[in-house]
Amino acid sequence: MVRSLSQRYPTSFRLVASVVLCALALAVTFVLTPLDDSKLAGGAAMSIVILGLSWLIGWSGQVSLGNAGFMAIGAYTTAIWANHHTTSPIIWSLFLSTVLGGVSGLVLALPATRLRGPYLAGMTLAFSFAVAPLAIDSRSLTGGSGGLFINFLNAPSWFANLFSGSDALVKANAQWPADVAIVVAAVAFFFMANLFRSRTGRALRLVRDNEVAAELVGVNLQRTRTLAFVISAAYAGLGGSMMTLLSGSVTPQTYGLTLSILLLTLMVLGGIGTLSGAVIGGLIYSYSDNIVSVVNKVTGVNPTSTFGANLKGIVFGVLLILTMMLAPRGLVGLGSYLRRLVRR
């Protein structure tokens, strides 16, 4: 296995590294345009979900297609909570969504973790298909197919005062959500970095690589797998909550199988089971429309045609297949390969 930074250094180092990287990312948002800021915000929120999925697939070897469903649970929790408690700080929305995501993960994990590989993937696939119809059907709670709307995440006055000029408020209101998303992501990444290094993390890898050996050294297979699944679902809930806060709305169509496939693609492209892979996945999500429009230009496909509208699905599906077949460790793996070439 590749040894990442988080495996070599103690918790204090990981804390400092998280704070420094977070501060760097925040500094960057001051330089970027409002458009790039909002893209980055989406990427930060998505990277949380990707990290949770990466933990599940990379570290426990369980494939889930249900994380978009857990995102939906987080997204709806936030929307419903924010509409009933308009003055409550967003930290409560984030907290509740994470917990509810985790709890629903637990409910699904109880049968799911008894299943291996393809069974589990298929079961979470069934869950993925069920979420949107359920959300549409429970109209009184979820607003049916129209979804729910909440107030936008506007910058507080102390933050807005940092900006001057005619478009100060525009800039502040675009950047504030991005900064919130980055801080939330930094906290999530810090926890995951510790989790990778923890007893649970090590036990999980052993369960993945050799179940019998794990059982012999006293690891409870069922409990360890369940825990991995619950944490992954909680991360998805947190990411979904962030998505609602950023977009100011939630619709059932957003959280379908397509999103689950996209999550998987971004995770594999970045690099399975690594922190940096999740960051790269998030960044690719931020600029996925740009990537698709480049493909549009190169191939000369009209973006408004039906083919152009579906090009994103095709491009990312092909990328997923190619990465998995040719470079299963993703861009992170490519990076470490290049480093080794240079050292030689």
Add this chain to the structure above:
Amino acid sequence: MGTFLASRVMTDIFGGLATGAVVALIALSLVIIWQSTHVLNFAQGAMGMFATFVGMNLVFHGLNYWLCLVLSVVTGMVLGGVTERVLIRPLYGKPEINPIVVMIGFLGVIEAVIASIWTTNITMLPSPFSQIYYQSAGHTILVSPFIFYEVAVVAAVVIAIALLFRRTNLGLQMRAAALAPEVSRLLGVRVGRLLTLGWILSTGVGTLAAVVVSTGQVLAPTNMDGIFVSAFIAAAVGGLESPLGAIVAGLAIGLTEQFILDFWSTSIAPLSGVIVLVIGLSLRPQGLFTKHVSRRV
């Protein structure tokens, strides 16, 4: 007699068996692939739908229904064979999540391709058989000539597959190749070819199911989504190794979903599959019809 056949329970049984038959067929196709290559083909529904679009679209250009059906199935078989050679063959011996991920990616690609080519197609695919339910003394019985056609197709395929695997030399070789590839290779069985043949057969069956599902309906890219999930659940509950298990579980799931829809609630319907899966696998994790085999260290 008419009152009995038109009663609520009998209506549910007819409806459930009609759906269940198709579910069983797709579940069977999943089991064939699983047995030959130990890959669960997540793109099975989408591949069948793609082939159906290629073939059945010609009905709208005046071609005969049966000719289009044959074209669809042949397209599906070619697609299956090529997929095995190009996408699956390089992954043998890799971790088991690799082929799963690749087939999920393929699912995404096919769904996007179908949606981009045939999105404007909202025409009903005409059925060669009447879909009008039989009447008996003023009561409607939920059976039509079309449902007989559906069930006949399923039965014919199941019998053909059973004969192939149990009675022919080729079927014996396929079973041997799946069970003990190395030994079979030493005995002169062309294992590689047989694995491809397994995929070809499976996607052929899957496509046939997709054609039957789409007949008499709007030809839509999403026709197979729900049914594929049910079929997967049937295959899993039946034990991925067992064709008989897949068929029984498929019929059972069709019935269960129908009864849940009718007697419980329509809003729970999307989750009914998950419920069946959870209960089925909690009772017998290894599947209904599979003998328990301990994994070897």
